[in-house]
Amino acid sequence: MSAKEYLENTAAKLSETEIDDVNTILHFDFGASAYTMQVADGKAELKEGLVGDAECVIKASDDDFVKIATGDMNPMMAMMMGKLKLSNPAAMMKYAKMLGLM
Structure with a gap:
């Protein structure tokens, strides 16, 4: 599994009730690739590249x-x-549990 696959799966499985009150943008910088997860209005969307002003930037290989x-x-x-x-x-x-990191 790649980091992109993990993030895609995480965004897809988040239920509206889990993220109903969440409104944030997270950037994931993996060096050769970067992604943005935008969570708003009970939906999580993963986008290629760094889009918008992130509340947190996560950098790792x-x-x-x-x-x-x-x-x-x-x-x-x-x-x-x-x-x-x-x-x-x-x-x-705040978002580690939502992302399945805890």
């Missing part, structure tokens, strides 16, 4: 992000080792 997402790498350890960078860790904590 594609492989490291997949390891974090699947539980093979601890997110806190990844941050301490510099493998995961967050522009706004507090915002990411």
